[in-house]
Amino acid sequence: MEPLFSIGPILAVLTPVAAVPVLISSKNENVREGWTFLAAGALFLMVVSMLPSILEGARLEFVIATLTPSLAIKLTVDALGMLFALVASFLWIVTSAYSIGYMRTLKEHSQTRYYSFFALSLFATIGVAFSGNFFTMYLFYELLSLATYPLVTHHQDKEARSSGRKYLFYILGSSIAFLIPAMLITYAYTGTLDFGSQGFMAGHGIPPKLLLLLLGMFIFGFAKCGIMPFHSWLPAAMVAPTPVSALLHAVAVVKVGVFCVIRVITGVFGTDFLSSLQYNSYLAYLAAFTILAASLIALSQDNLKRRLAFSTIGQLSYIILGAALLTRYSLTASMLHIAMHAFGKITLFFCAGAIFAASGIKNISRMVGIGKRMPWTMGAFLVGSLSVIGLPPAGGLISKWFLVLGTLESDQIFFLFVLLASSLLNAAYFLPIVYRAFFCSEEESQFENKVDEVPAWCLGPIMVTATASLILFFYPQPFLRLARQAVQTILGG
Amino acid sequence: MSQHYPALIIVVPLLAALAAAAAGWINKRYCFPIAVASLAASFVSSVFLLGRVIRVKEVIYEMAGWTAPIGIVYRVDALNGLVIVVVTAVALVNLIYSKSAIEEDFPDKMGTYYALYILFATGLAGMVVTGDAFNLYVLMEIASLTGYSLMGLRRDRATVSALNYLIVGTIGATFYLLGVGYIYIATGTLNMAEIASFMSQMSDSGSIRMAFVICLAGLFIKMAFFPLHGWLPNAYTYTPTASIGLIAPLTTKVTVYIMIRMALSVFTPEFSFKTIELSGAIVWLAIIGIVAGSCMALAQKNFKKMFTYIIVAEVGYMVGGFWLGNRAGISGSVLHIANDALMTLALFMAAGIFARKIKGEEISDMQGLFRKMPWTMAAFVLGGLSIIGVPPTCGFFSKWYLISGGIEAGNYYFVGALLFSSLINAVLFFRIFEVAYFEPFSESHGHDHSHGHEAVAVEEAPLGMLIPFYVVAISLVILGIFSGDLITKIIYFAIPAGIV
Numbered sequence: 001m002e003p004l005f006s007i008g009p010i011l012a013v014l015t016p017v018a019a020v021p022v023l024i025s026s027k028n029e030n031v032r033e034g035w036t037f038l039a040a041g042a043l044f045l046m047v048v049s050m051l052p053s054i055l056e057g058a059r060l061e062f063v064i065a066t067l068t069p070s071l072a073i074k075l076t077v078d079a080l081g082m083l084f085a086l087v088a089s090f091l092w093i094v095t096s097a098y099s100i101g102y103m104r105t106l107k108e109h110s111q112t113r114y115y116s117f118f119a120l121s122l123f124a125t126i127g128v129a130f131s132g133n134f135f136t137m138y139l140f141y142e143l144l145s146l147a148t149y150p151l152v153t154h155h156q157d158k159e160a161r162s163s164g165r166k167y168l169f170y171i172l173g174s175s176i177a178f179l180i181p182a183m184l185i186t187y188a189y190t191g192t193l194d195f196g197s198q199g200f201m202a203g204h205g206i207p208p209k210l211l212l213l214l215l216g217m218f219i220f221g222f223a224k225c226g227i228m229p230f231h232s233w234l235p236a237a238m239v240a241p242t243p244v245s246a247l248l249h250a251v252a253v254v255k256v257g258v259f260c261v262i263r264v265i266t267g268v269f270g271t272d273f274l275s276s277l278q279y280n281s282y283l284a285y286l287a288a289f290t291i292l293a294a295s296l297i298a299l300s301q302d303n304l305k306r307r308l309a310f311s312t313i314g315q316l317s318y319i320i321l322g323a324a325l326l327t328r329y330s331l332t333a334s335m336l337h338i339a340m341h342a343f344g345k346i347t348l349f350f351c352a353g354a355i356f357a358a359s360g361i362k363n364i365s366r367m368v369g370i371g372k373r374m375p376w377t378m379g380a381f382l383v384g385s386l387s388v389i390g391l392p393p394a395g396g397l398i399s400k401w402f403l404v405l406g407t408l409e410s411d412q413i414f415f416l417f418v419l420l421a422s423s424l425l426n427a428a429y430f431l432p433i434v435y436r437a438f439f440c441s442e443e444e445s446q447f448e449n450k451v452d453e454v455p456a457w458c459l460g461p462i463m464v465t466a467t468a469s470l471i472l473f474f475y476p477q478p479f480l481r482l483a484r485q486a487v488q489t490i491l492g493g
Numbered sequence: 494m495s496q497h498y499p500a501l502i503i504v505v506p507l508l509a510a511l512a513a514a515a516a517g518w519i520n521k522r523y524c525f526p527i528a529v530a531s532l533a534a535s536f537v538s539s540v541f542l543l544g545r546v547i548r549v550k551e552v553i554y555e556m557a558g559w560t561a562p563i564g565i566v567y568r569v570d571a572l573n574g575l576v577i578v579v580v581t582a583v584a585l586v587n588l589i590y591s592k593s594a595i596e597e598d599f600p601d602k603m604g605t606y607y608a609l610y611i612l613f614a615t616g617l618a619g620m621v622v623t624g625d626a627f628n629l630y631v632l633m634e635i636a637s638l639t640g641y642s643l644m645g646l647r648r649d650r651a652t653v654s655a656l657n658y659l660i661v662g663t664i665g666a667t668f669y670l671l672g673v674g675y676i677y678i679a680t681g682t683l684n685m686a687e688i689a690s691f692m693s694q695m696s697d698s699g700s701i702r703m704a705f706v707i708c709l710a711g712l713f714i715k716m717a718f719f720p721l722h723g724w725l726p727n728a729y730t731y732t733p734t735a736s737i738g739l740i741a742p743l744t745t746k747v748t749v750y751i752m753i754r755m756a757l758s759v760f761t762p763e764f765s766f767k768t769i770e771l772s773g774a775i776v777w778l779a780i781i782g783i784v785a786g787s788c789m790a791l792a793q794k795n796f797k798k799m800f801t802y803i804i805v806a807e808v809g810y811m812v813g814g815f816w817l818g819n820r821a822g823i824s825g826s827v828l829h830i831a832n833d834a835l836m837t838l839a840l841f842m843a844a845g846i847f848a849r850k851i852k853g854e855e856i857s858d859m860q861g862l863f864r865k866m867p868w869t870m871a872a873f874v875l876g877g878l879s880i881i882g883v884p885p886t887c888g889f890f891s892k893w894y895l896i897s898g899g900i901e902a903g904n905y906y907f908v909g910a911l912l913f914s915s916l917i918n919a920v921l922f923f924r925i926f927e928v929a930y931f932e933p934f935s936e937s938h939g940h941d942h943s944h945g946h947e948a949v950a951v952e953e954a955p956l957g958m959l960i961p962f963y964v965v966a967i968s969l970v971i972l973g974i975f976s977g978d979l980i981t982k983i984i985y986f987a988i989p990a991g992i993v
Contacts (some may be wrong), residue, residue, distance in 0.1 A: 050820055064974075065975065065977060066977050067890070067976065067977030067980070068981065071977070072977075073885070073974070137882040138884070139885055142884055143883075146878070150930075153931070156931050157931075158931075160931070161927060161931045164928070165923075166881050173919070174755070174879075176882075176912060176914060176915045180892075180912065181896065181900075181908060181912060184893070184896050184900055188901060189896070190898045298983065401634050
C-alpha cells in the first residue's frame with residue numbers, strides 16, 4: 001500500500017522542539033513545567049490522532065528534505081513506529097509530572113536545562129519512531145545520544161563526568177565506528193536505504209561474509225540496545241537523576257536501541273533473507289547470553305538503580321531475541337515487549353526515585369521495612385516487578401507468553417529454557433526486595449512504623465504507570481493490535 | 494549590469510580598499526561601512542552569478558573586452574560559482590563580527606587594516622573566478638602579501654610567524670609560477686581553457702608532466718597538505734582575531750579549489766587521474782595527513798592550536814577525496830570546501846569570543862563557560878558537532894560523500910582514516926565541553942552539586958559578535974539539510990561528465 005502524504009508526522013516530531021524556546025525563556029518554574037505538560041500532552045494527542053488511520057492499515061509519510069533522488073530525510077508512520085511513539089509520548093506526560101515532584105523535592109540545580117534537554121530527547125525519540133528510512137533513523141539516533149548527554153551528567157560532579165565519558169564512548173563511539181561505515185557500504189551495494197517490508201539487502205550480490213559483518217556492525221553500532229559486550233554504559237548512566245533513568249534508560253533511549261535493531265532485522269535485512277542466511281541464530285544466542293548474564297549480575301547489585309539497569313539489559317535482549325527468532329509469535333512478542341516492559345520498568349524506576357527522594361536511600365540492603373513507611377510506593381514496586389518477571393496480573397506476562405510461543409514455533413527449545421531460567425532469576429532479584437520491605441521483625445526494620453509517602457507529584461505518576469501495567473494484562477490493546485499488524489506486513493497473511 | 498557580475502565581485506572591493514585607506518585618514522568611522530558595503534556588494538554579485546551559472550552552466554567575462562588569448566578572462570562555472578559565494582560570504586560575515594576586535598586591536602591603523610582586509614578578500618575572490626593561469630599567480634601574490642600584513646600587524650610574536658608564513662607562501666607561489674612557466678613554454682598560452690584544449694596531444698610531453706608536478710607541489714605547500722603543513726599551526730595560532738577568521742577558513746580552501754581547477758580544467762581529468770599515476774600516492778599522503786593531523790590536534794593544550802591541526806586533517810579530507818577520482822569523492826571534496834570554510838570560521842569565531850572573556854588560550858582555561866556564556870557555547874557546540882560529523886550538520890554530509898567515494902574506490906584505508914578522524918574529533922571537542930561543563934568557573938573550590946553551580950552571572954559576548962556567529966552556526970545546519978540540493982543542482986555540474 002502506498003504511503004499517504006501527511007503533515008501529522010512532522011508536526012508530532014517538532015512539537016517537543018517547539019517547546020524548548022519557551023522552556024528556556026520562562027522565568028517562572030510553574031510556567032516552565034506547564035509548558036512541558038502542554039508539549040507532552042500535545043505530542044500524545046498528535047500521535048493518537050494518527051492512530052486510527054494506522055490501524056486501518058495506512059502509512060503516513062512526510063519528506064523533510066531530499067538529498068539525492070534515492071535518499072531523503074523522511075518520516076513514515078507505520079504500525080511499529082506508532083506503537084513505540086504511543087508508549088514514549090504517553091510516558092513523557094507521566095514522567096513530566098514525576099519530574100516536578102522529584103526535582104523540586106531534591107531541589108536540583110539547572111532545572112531549565114533539564115526540561116529543555118528532556119524535550120529535545122523526546123524530539124529525537126519520536127523522530128526515530130517515525131523514521132522512514134535508515135538514514136533518517138541514524139540521524140535521530142545520533143541526536144538522541146547528544147541530547148541525553150547533559151541529562152545523564154546532570155549532577156556535573158566527578159562521577160557524572162566519568163559516567164558521561166563512558167556513555168559517549170560506547171554510544172557515540174560505536175555509532176561512528178560501526179554504523180556510519182555499515183550504512184555507507186550498504187548504500188553503495190543497494191543504492192537505497194528505505195525500509196522495505198522484507199528489507200532491501202537481498203538480491204544485490206553482497207558476499208555472505210560481508211553480510212554477517214554488516215549485521216554485526218548494525219547491531220553493535222546501535223549500542224543503545226544494551227547487548228553484551230556493549231552494555232556497560234547503561235549501569236554507568238544511572239548517575240542521572242531518576243526521572244531521566246526512568247524515561248530515558250527504561251523507555252526512550254534503550255528502546256530506541258532495540259527499535260533500531262528490530263528495524264535492521266525486519267526493514268533492512270528482511271526476515272526471509274536473514275533466515276535463509278541463518279545469521280539470526282548468532283544474534284539469538286548472543287541475546288540469550290545477555291539475558292542470563294545480565295540477570296546474574298543484577299542479582300549481585302545492591303544499588304537499586306544499578307540492579308534495575310542490569311535488569312533492563314536483560315529485558316532488552318528479550319526484545320532482540322524475539323526479533324532474532326523471526327517467527328510470527330516471537331516478532332509480535334518482541335514488539336509488544338517494547339510497550340509492556342516500558343510500563344513495568346518505568347514504575348520500578350519511579351519507585352526507586354521515590355525511595356531516594358523520601359529517604360535518601362539507594363541501596364537495597366537498607367530498604368528493609370520500607371514497605372511500612374511507603375506502602376503505596378512499594379505496592380507499585382510489586383506490580384512493576386510482576387510485570388518484568390512476567391507474572392499475572394501484569395502486562396509483562398502477555399509479551400513473555402508470546403515469546404514462549406515463539407520459541408516453540410521456531411523449535412528452539414533451548415531458548416525456552418533460557419526464558420524460564422531468566423524468569424526465575426528475575427523473581428529472585430525483585431521479589432526479596434518487596435518481601436523484605438513488608439515482612440520483617442521490628443528489630444530488623446530500618447524505618448519507623450509510620451506512613452510517610454513521597455509528595456503527590458511523585459506518587460501520582462507511580463500509581464498511573466502501575467495501574468497501566470495491570471490494565472495492560474487485561475486489555476493489551478492497542479499495542480497488541482499494532483504489533484500484530486506490524487508483523488502482518490512483514491510476514492504476510 | 495547583470496553580465497558584469499564577475500567583474501563587480503572584484504572591482505567593487507578593489508576600489509573600496511582604496512577608499513577605506515583614504516577614509517582612515519579622514520574619519521575612521523567611515524572605514525567599516527565602506528568595507529561592509531563593498532564586501533556585501535561582492536557577496537550579492539556572487540550569489541546572482543551563481544544563480545546565473547545554475548541556469549546557463551558557464552559564464553565567461555572578458556576583462557575590458559579583450560578576447561581570450563590576449564586579454565584576461567574570468568570564467569565561472571558550477572565549481573567556482575559555489576566557491577566564490579563561500580569566499581565572499583565568509584569575508585563579509587567575519588568582517589561584521591570583527592568590528593569591535595579591529596577597533597581594539599588596531600586603533601591607529603584602522604584604515605590600513607580595512608584596506609588590507611578587503612584586498613585580501615579580493616585577491617582570494619580573484620583567484621577563484623579567473624580563467625587565466627598567470628593572472629591567478631598575480632592574485633595569489635596579492636592575497637599572500639596582504640595576508641602577511643593582516644597576520645603581523647599587531648604583535649611581536651605574530652610578526653615572526655607571519656614572516657614564516659610569507660616565506661613558505663612565497664615558495665609555494667614560486668613553485669606554482671614555475672609550473673605555469675613550463676606550461677607556457679609548452680603550449681604558448683596562459684588561458685586555462687586553451688591549455689586544456691592542447692592537453693590531449695601533449696600528455697606525453699615531459700615538460701607538461703613537470704609542470705603538473707611542480708604546480709601541485711606549490712599548491713600543496715600553500716594549502717598545508719601533509720607533510721608540508723609545518724608552517725600553518727604556528728602562523729595561525731598567533732594571528733589576531735579579525736584576521737584569523739578570514740585567513741584560516743579561506744586560504745586553504747581556495748588553494749584546494751585551485752588544485753581541483755588545475756586538475757580538471759587545465760590538465761584535464763584524463764591526464765590528472767590516468768596519464769600521471771600520482772593519485773594513489775596522493776591519497777596515501779592524505780590518509781597519513783588525516784591521521785597525523787588528528788593525532789597532533791589531540792596533543793595540543795592550546796585550543797587555537799588544536800583548531801589549526803584540525804585544519805591540517807581537513808585538508809587531507811579534501812585532497813584525498815578529490816584524488817579518489819570518482820564522482821562521490823570529488824563531490825565530497827567540493828562540498829567540503831564550502832562546509833569546512835564555514836566550520837572553521839565557526840571555530841575561530843568562538844575562539845575570538847573566548848579570547849576576550851578568558852585569560853588564557855588553553856583548554857583548561859575554559860572552565861565554567863557553559864554557565865558564563867551559554868549562547869556562545871551553544872553555537873560552539875554546533876560547530877564542534879559539525880567537525881565531528883554529526884548529522885544534520887553539514888560536516889556529516891561531506892563526510893558521507895567522501896566515505897562513499899572511498900568505498901566506491903575500494904580504498905578502505907581512506908574510509909578508516911575518515912572514521913578515525915571523526916572519533917578523534919569527538920574526543921577533542923568533548924574534552925573541551927567537559928572542562929566547560931563540569932568544572933566551575935574561575936577560582937571557586939570545593940563545589941558540590943547543589944551549591945557550586947549557582948551564582949555565576951551570565952556574561953555573554955556582545956551582540957555584534959554573537960549575531961554573526963549565530964548566522965554561521967545556524968548555516969552549518971541549513972547547509973547540511975540542503976546539501977542534497979547543493980550536490981544535485983550545482984556540484985554535479987562542476988564535475989566533468991566523464992567521471993562516474
